[in-house]
Amino acid sequence: MPIEKRDGQIRLTAPLSEEDVAQLHAGDHVLFDGSMYTARDAAHKRIIAGAEKGEAPPIELQGQIIYYVGPTPARPGRIIGSAGPTTSMRMDPFTPKMLELGVKMIIGKGGRGPAVRQALQDNKAVYCLAIGGAGALLSKTIRNLEVVAYDDLGTESIKKLEVDGFPAIVCCDSHGGDLLQQGKDQWRQQDKLGSYQPIQAAAAEKSNGGGN
Amino acid sequence: MTTDTTTSVREIHVDEITAKISELCESATHFLPDDVVGGLERARDSEKSDLGKQVLIEILENIDIAKNEMVPLCQDTGTAVVFVELGQDVHIVGGSLADAINRGVAKGYTDSYLRASIVDHPFSSRVNTKDNTPAVTHIDVTPGNALKLKLLPKGGGCENMSRFAVFLPSAGKEPIVEMVLKTIEESGGNPCPPLVVGVGVGGSSEYAMYLAKKGVVRSVGNPSDDPETAEFERELLEKVNALGVGPQAVGGLNTALAVNIETYPAHITALPVAVNLQCHSARLKEATL
Incomplete structure (x- = not known):
């Protein structure tokens, strides 16, 4: 089952369809099982450059999950090292095209710009947060790792991960919901902020490079 | 003498x-320093947002796993x-x-x-x-x-959210408050809150950023020795936490664990200010030879 709701938990397994991801809403806790692919800046750049020349991506993207991660090297006898999410915003320029190529789910950290949030709605896809800086905890849910493309990129190569209960929180859903804006609106204490006025989501998180 | x-x-x-x-x-x-772990535990206990609390619980679990299983x-x-x-x-x-x-x-x-x-x-x-x-x-x-x-x-996620500005010399605290709040709100989840916020005020441009980094290194629970600066640190921390950004920016009361301000005398024409953010994984170890 691509999406299964039981015991108050939502479990997701790729490949995911539009109908599957439509059931998800900003703020939902989800657990991933099965496979997901890692890709970050350099891999995105190559996939998109290839697509512009009419080349097929090196992996099947239809219905798949992309996780923005560049893990530490595995200690001997282990599958992977620390494996938490990197700043998603850096992938914003590539994301609408990746969604057109069929990606249905993205996992990273931090907010997304307006173009990505719109593309998620247009392509019926979802962006989830994994907890940044929880790379040790997240690594324990990874059962297998296989480098499947761009081996020369090292930590940035495309890896196929098999996971069991990888935890995440739905951030930007396919209906326009944005957890980061909702959270801030709910918890802001304007009475303590004096003359300082909130900035709107559209203007936020587009200033610098992001990292991890 | x-x-x-x-x-x-x-x-x-x-x-x-x-x-x-x-x-x-x-x-x-x-291994995360004890003062940082203590700050995260207090944040977990005080957090009213369910999602924010869950994030803090998992951050603390991560600290135990890293230590016990030797995973970074x-x-x-x-x-x-x-x-x-x-x-x-x-x-x-x-x-x-x-x-x-x-x-x-x-x-x-x-x-x-x-x-x-x-x-x-x-x-x-x-x-x-x-x-x-x-x-x-x-x-x-x-x-x-x-x-x-x-x-x-x-880490890159927090370091890349650094800011520097020079304000008019007589501008006082107001633009510093505005700059710190704007930096943290704009950065959202990118620098991995809850944060240690380093603020460098004074000196020259490069020295202000160095001071901000010294603020980061001061870590959690160590206010400035200067009473006026310590009071400003408390005021800024309260305001930062009123932003509502929360742990990992999912919304909540704990956006920062500490605001540490380092100052240095400045030129008569300038009020240089630098902000350097440190993620919750505020890693720091020292040794003396």
Whole structure:
């Protein structure tokens, strides 16, 4: 089952369809099982450059999950090292095209710009947060790792991960919901902020490079 | 009155420095300082947002797993920023201090399976140096004959949200408040809140950012010795936490664990201000030779 709701938990397994991801809403806790692919800046750049020349991506993207991660090297006898999410915003320029190529789910950290949030709605896809800086905890849910493309990129190569209960929180859903804006609106204490006025989501998180 | 700080000259061999830096690379990336863990525990206990609380619970679980299973706290094991307090009566023998530190970083990052995240030419080739060298090193010469080393593995997510501005000299605290709040709100989840916020005020442009980093290194639960600055730190922390950004920006009451302000006299024409953010994985280890 691509999406299964039981015991108050939502479990997701790729490949995911539009109908599957439509059931998800900003703020939902989800657990991933099965496979997901890692890709970050350099891999995105190559996939998109290839697509512009009419080349097929090196992996099947239809219905798949992309996780923005560049893990530490595995200690001997282990599958992977620390494996938490990197700043998603850096992938914003590539994301609408990746969604057109069929990606249905993205996992990273931090907010997304307006173009990505719109593309998620247009392509019926979802962006989830994994907890940044929880790379040790997240690594324990990874059962297998296989480098499947761009081996020369090292930590940035495309890896196929098999996971069991990888935890995440739905951030930007396919209906326009944005957890980061909702959270801030709910918890802001304007009475303590004096003359300082909130900035709107559209203007936020587009200033610098992001990292991890 | 002058204080006699004369001590006998002491030799320290570069190999001792290399070995100590290498050890610090492993311990800093696997074991979080107690003051940071304490700050995160207080944040978890005080957090009213359910999602924010859950994030803090998992951050604390991550700290235990990293320690017990020797997995780095975060996959971004950072730029190796090294603060050296070099006693003026220390004589370093056997080679250069800079080389000794870089050899220690190379050994530590390689032997402890840490991620090599440094690329060579920043605007062109960007080829990975493979061993996370070179370090970024700051040296203060101090009285005495001890050599103190502090290693701050600084992750990109928070470092890249740094800001610098110069305000009109008589502007006072207001633009500083505005700048700190705007930096943190704009950065959202990117720097991995809850944060340690370093603010450098005064000096010259490069020195203000150095002061901000010194603020980060002051970590959690250590207010400024200057009462007026300490009061401003409390005021800023309350305001930062009123933003509602919360842990990992999912919304909540704990956006920062501490705001640490470092000041220095400034030119009559200027009020330089730098902000440097530190993620919740506020890794820092020190040793004295």
